[in-house]
Amino acid sequence: MTAVARPAISADATRVAEICTSAYRAAYQDLLPPGYIDRTVAVYFGAERVARQVPADPPRWFGYQVAEEDGRLLGAAGGGMTRDGVGELHLIYLDPRERRRGLGTLLLDRVIEQIRAAGGTEVWLSVFLGDAAGIGFYRARGFQPVETVQAGLSRADDHIRSLRMRRMLE
Ligand SMILES: CC(C)(COP(=O)(O)OP(=O)(O)OC[C@H]1O[C@@H](n2cnc3c(N)ncnc32)[C@H](O)[C@@H]1OP(=O)(O)O)[C@@H](O)C(=O)NCCC(=O)NCCS
Numbered sequence: 001m002t003a004v005a006r007p008a009i010s011a012d013a014t015r016v017a018e019i020c021t022s023a024y025r026a027a028y029q030d031l032l033p034p035g036y037i038d039r040t041v042a043v044y045f046g047a048e049r050v051a052r053q054v055p056a057d058p059p060r061w062f063g064y065q066v067a068e069e070d071g072r073l074l075g076a077a078g079g080g081m082t083r084d085g086v087g088e089l090h091l092i093y094l095d096p097r098e099r100r101r102g103l104g105t106l107l108l109d110r111v112i113e114q115i116r117a118a119g120g121t122e123v124w125l126s127v128f129l130g131d132a133a134g135i136g137f138y139r140a141r142g143f144q145p146v147e148t149v150q151a152g153l154s155r156a157d158d159h160i161r162s163l164r165m166r167r168m169l170e
Contacts, residue, residue, distance in 0.1 A: 001102050005110040008064035013051035016064055016076045020045040023093035031130050040153055062114045067103045074098045077107035087115030089125040104137055121169050126162040143167045
């Protein structure tokens with residue numbers, strides 16, 4: 001694989017928003033209600049919001065990281081610290097046509113290195129219950145399930161739950 005992971009720059013924002021939107025819709029169309037998907041995409045993946053979040057604000061946010069191959073952006077991820085020693089992978093999304101060839105691992109490893117460099121000894125993330133692909137990926141990369149919680153943006157009546165997973169860093 002010739003892809004590299006690097007920090008996003010302002011000029012990447014539109015493509016990052018596009019990747020997150022298409023990956024989110026493709027991954028969850030059979031799992032989540034359309035209204036929830038539309039709400040999430042509108043809140044988190046608008047090009048203007050993504051553009052505002054391109055710059056890092058460490059240690060809370062290390063900025064979007066992108067996977068690039070032959071001049072094309074194929075994936076995006078981002079993480080930060082939630083408290084001393086504890087990191088969080090906030091998002092990781094690939095162009096749906098580019099799954100299963102190591103790009104997710106490339107991006108995950110980069111965010112983990114950022115967390116480690118900031119003194120992190122553990123990494124947490126949320127994944128929707130029922131997201132077999134996401135959970136399979138995280139398990140393969142050393143994360144263990146810890147607890148279930150109500151998903152972000154979930155409303156009391158939609159019962160959407162997330163699994164919190166953790167990996168200890170050696
Ligand atoms: C989840 C995601 C980031 C994984 O990235 P990826 O590049 O496809 O994963 P990799 O190629 O690095 O896979 C590494 C290992 O994870 C596991 N894995 C990956 N995808 C999997 C799947 N769909 N089902 C089960 N295990 C999977 C495998 O063990 C894989 O190794 P292998 O291909 O040698 O068997 C990507 O598929 C994606 O963007 N999905 C849509 C959005 C999403 O689900 N995000 C995560 C939830 S928040």
